[in-house]
Amino acid sequence: MRKKECVAMLLAGGQGSRLKLLTEKIAKPAVSFGGKYRMVDFSLSNCVNSGIDTVGVLVQYKPGLLNRYLSTGAGWDLDADWGGLQVLPPYATQTGGEWYEGTADAIYHNIDFIDEYDPDYVLILSADHLYQMDYNLMLDYHKAMGSDLTVAVKTVPWDEAPRFGIMNVDDEMRITRFDEKPPKPESNLASMGIYIFTWKELRKALLEDHETEGSEHDYGKNIIPTMLAQGKNLYAYVFSGYWEDVGTIPSYYDTQMALLDENPAFNITDSRMHIFSNLHDHFSHFIGQDGRVEDSMICNGCEIEGTVIHSILSPGAIVEAGAVVKDSILLPDSVVGAGAVVERTILNERSSIAPEAVIGGPDKITVVGENAIIEV
Amino acid sequence: MNRTIGLICGNYEIPAYENLVRERPPVSMPFGGRFRLMDFALSNMVNSRIQTVGFITPYRYRSILDHIGAGKEWGMDKKQGGLYFLPGTVSGVRNQNTRFLFRDFLHNLSYFIQGDGDYVLVTTGTMIANIDFQPMILQHEMSGLPVTLMYRKRGEGEKGRVCSLDLADDGRVRAILPEEKTGNLFLDTFIIDRTLVLQLAQSYANLGHMDLMHILRESLSSIPMGSWRFDGYVNFADGKQDYYKANMDLLKAEVRHELFSRDRQIATKIHDAPPAVYAAGSNVRNSVITTGSYIEGTVQHSVVFRDVRVEKGAEVRGCVLMEGTVVKAGAILENVIVDKNVTVSVGTVLRSTGENLCVIPKGASI
Numbered sequence: 001m002r003k004k005e006c007v008a009m010l011l012a013g014g015q016g017s018r019l020k021l022l023t024e025k026i027a028k029p030a031v032s033f034g035g036k037y038r039m040v041d042f043s044l045s046n047c048v049n050s051g052i053d054t055v056g057v058l059v060q061y062k063p064g065l066l067n068r069y070l071s072t073g074a075g076w077d078l079d080a081d082w083g084g085l086q087v088l089p090p091y092a093t094q095t096g097g098e099w100y101e102g103t104a105d106a107i108y109h110n111i112d113f114i115d116e117y118d119p120d121y122v123l124i125l126s127a128d129h130l131y132q133m134d135y136n137l138m139l140d141y142h143k144a145m146g147s148d149l150t151v152a153v154k155t156v157p158w159d160e161a162p163r164f165g166i167m168n169v170d171d172e173m174r175i176t177r178f179d180e181k182p183p184k185p186e187s188n189l190a191s192m193g194i195y196i197f198t199w200k201e202l203r204k205a206l207l208e209d210h211e212t213e214g215s216e217h218d219y220g221k222n223i224i225p226t227m228l229a230q231g232k233n234l235y236a237y238v239f240s241g242y243w244e245d246v247g248t249i250p251s252y253y254d255t256q257m258a259l260l261d262e263n264p265a266f267n268i269t270d271s272r273m274h275i276f277s278n279l280h281d282h283f284s285h286f287i288g289q290d291g292r293v294e295d296s297m298i299c300n301g302c303e304i305e306g307t308v309i310h311s312i313l314s315p316g317a318i319v320e321a322g323a324v325v326k327d328s329i330l331l332p333d334s335v336v337g338a339g340a341v342v343e344r345t346i347l348n349e350r351s352s353i354a355p356e357a358v359i360g361g362p363d364k365i366t367v368v369g370e371n372a373i374i375e376v
Numbered sequence: 377m378n379r380t381i382g383l384i385c386g387n388y389e390i391p392a393y394e395n396l397v398r399e400r401p402p403v404s405m406p407f408g409g410r411f412r413l414m415d416f417a418l419s420n421m422v423n424s425r426i427q428t429v430g431f432i433t434p435y436r437y438r439s440i441l442d443h444i445g446a447g448k449e450w451g452m453d454k455k456q457g458g459l460y461f462l463p464g465t466v467s468g469v470r471n472q473n474t475r476f477l478f479r480d481f482l483h484n485l486s487y488f489i490q491g492d493g494d495y496v497l498v499t500t501g502t503m504i505a506n507i508d509f510q511p512m513i514l515q516h517e518m519s520g521l522p523v524t525l526m527y528r529k530r531g532e533g534e535k536g537r538v539c540s541l542d543l544a545d546d547g548r549v550r551a552i553l554p555e556e557k558t559g560n561l562f563l564d565t566f567i568i569d570r571t572l573v574l575q576l577a578q579s580y581a582n583l584g585h586m587d588l589m590h591i592l593r594e595s596l597s598s599i600p601m602g603s604w605r606f607d608g609y610v611n612f613a614d615g616k617q618d619y620y621k622a623n624m625d626l627l628k629a630e631v632r633h634e635l636f637s638r639d640r641q642i643a644t645k646i647h648d649a650p651p652a653v654y655a656a657g658s659n660v661r662n663s664v665i666t667t668g669s670y671i672e673g674t675v676q677h678s679v680v681f682r683d684v685r686v687e688k689g690a691e692v693r694g695c696v697l698m699e700g701t702v703v704k705a706g707a708i709l710e711n712v713i714v715d716k717n718v719t720v721s722v723g724t725v726l727r728s729t730g731e732n733l734c735v736i737p738k739g740a741s742i
């Protein structure tokens with residue numbers, strides 16, 4: 001079947017600058033999360049579990065690791081002759097080359113890609129959110145409401161509403177106004193950055209927006225207000241499940257530590273979640289004769305001769321004899337040397353802590369950079 | 377241009393596995409947390425840049441097709457070369473003592489006729505070893521001999537095996553001995569010129585019941601053969617005792633790191649199981665644990681596969697717990713091999729000795 005009813009476009013080009021050291025060398029969607037996953041796994045898995053088999057991934061900032069990880073899309077069953085996963089970087093044309101200048105601009109530059117599949121609907125997603133969602137339910141809603149644009153929203157506490165893009169709606173959930181981070185919000189329905197557009201409407205809006213002087217080419221700031229002004233049908237779709245935009249170091253740390261709770265709100269260890277990843281082969285993990293592991297999540301490829309308490313160890317992490325790791329997150333292939341003490345620390349990929357070194361403490365979150373070596 | 381094609385022989389039974397092979401052929405035995413025995417032969421081929429591999433399947437091959445599929449995990453889903461399933465003959469069901477039943481070669485002769493390589497590297501699907509075949513292939517090419525047999529020196533105190541080699545100083549094979557008479561253990565792996573396979577197929581067309589090693593043994597006067605020594609870790613996995621020992625060997629860092637070297641990875645079917653969870657109060661020592669497992673109790677000197685639960689107060693020592701095992705609260709297991717999807721009920725106590733291991737069969741509830 002050449003035509004696709006719905007094509008997903010995954011925005012994966014952002015820097016995620018608030019994650020600082022974690023995104024120094026890699027794009028935010030490629031940041032390791034929950035041990036064996038990378039951020040992009042959650043939205044890609046949602047696509048596959050919702051039966052969406054055509055996903056364009058828009059990359060721009062430091063895409064090396066992300067491209068390698070996405071590979072052919074096979075890790076998510078998205079390797080296909082027609083459709084499947086396709087990485088869409090900025091490109092040059094006869095009149096020169098341009099970077100993606102905003103979330104809407106990125107899609108504008110790939111109108112031809114979408115047109116190839118002649119879709120009725122386009123699903124716009126962020127590649128760095130943590131949630132599980134069946135997009136079919138939202139698509140059904142979009143169709144039932146006769147909507148031109150449906151925005152997924154989540155009810156947030158009123159005091160947090162000023163941090164979000166807020167949708168004001170009428171009794172039928174029709175969107176009446178959009179406020180970006182309003183100081184005095186009149187609604188507590190926050191946009192989740194998940195949009196379903198009727199493609200011909202989005203296509204028209206993108207072409208118009210491209211010609212608009214001074215536009216930031218952003219969905220929230222430009223596309224949505226313009227469509228509202230034109231009297232289009234915009235509806236909010238309320239999502240009640242777990243959803244987190246992991247934007248800062250504290251939220252990156254806290255959302256992962258919450259995975260270790262007895263009844264976590266987002267339970268990645270529930271195999272019914274079907275979260276796919278594209279992990280390379282590793283042996284299982286090994287706990288040594290004097291090793292001790294409690295209240296923790298451990299991935300394959302780890303070797304633990306020391307003590308690990310209330311921590312998450314990603315694939316290939318090593319804790320040598322006598323070392324103590326507490327309340328910490330060890331990203332892939334990081335090493336804690338013999339006798340070292342690591343507390344409340346995020347060890348970035350391939351970083352290593354020298355034997356007997358002490359790093360971190362209970363008061364604040366410490367981050368060790370990629371490939372960094374911490375000496376005594 | 378790749379000059380060597382591969383052949384994995386898997387059409388034989390190993391009765392010493394007892395009820396572990398009631399529902400699966402020996403090549404499909406789960407091993408070391410997340411692998412099956414056939415992963416070693418397949419990965420060794422791919423890691424040695426052999427791109428065309430034939431797999432002679434046993435009579436019961438459902439689990440093999442399930443595991444390998446199109447061979448994607450081993451990078452064998454290729455336009456050029458790739459993996460060829462070669463259906464083994466039904467004689468394999470009674471084939472206990474040999475590995476290279478010639479009838480299976482005759483039955484799949486088109487693999488050798490159409491193959492584009494000069495040499496065929498033949499191995500078995502049950503041996504546990506991480507071997508780079510490239511140096512052996514190179515030696516075979518340089519020697520100009522039509523056959524090269526792989527062997528290793530028998531280790532101190534190690535038991536012998538049915539086939540050993542008598543070697544001249546230059547490594548030429550003087551005799552292939554049907555029993556363990558020299559310290560040179562044949563490693564169930566050899567390189568043979570493809571044209572020689574086709575010649576033998578003519579000469580022995582009516583003698584399909586013979587084993588290819590038997591044919592080579594009686595042809596030694598007319599076919600000169602060389603040898604190549606492998607010095608790394610090998611476990612023949614010839615039955616449940618070998619199998620248990622091989623699992624326990626993984627508790628030694630040097631064995632674990634050699635077999636599952638990051639440079640020459642053993643690939644297997646990917647399951648995307650979530651990370652393993654260790655509850656507060658869990659007590660795990662000297663053990664291999666795999667993703668998807670949930671540990672509340674005590675696990676010592678054991679190998680634990682995917683999706684295993686060890687509940688509070690349960691004690692597991694010296695065990696192999698295959699995928700899906702549930703050890704309920706307070707149960708005690710010592711020196712037991714637990715096959716897949718077994719539930720051990722609350723308070724059960726089961727101990728056996730290393731000499732006479734207890735096996736709990738697949739799917740049982742005790």
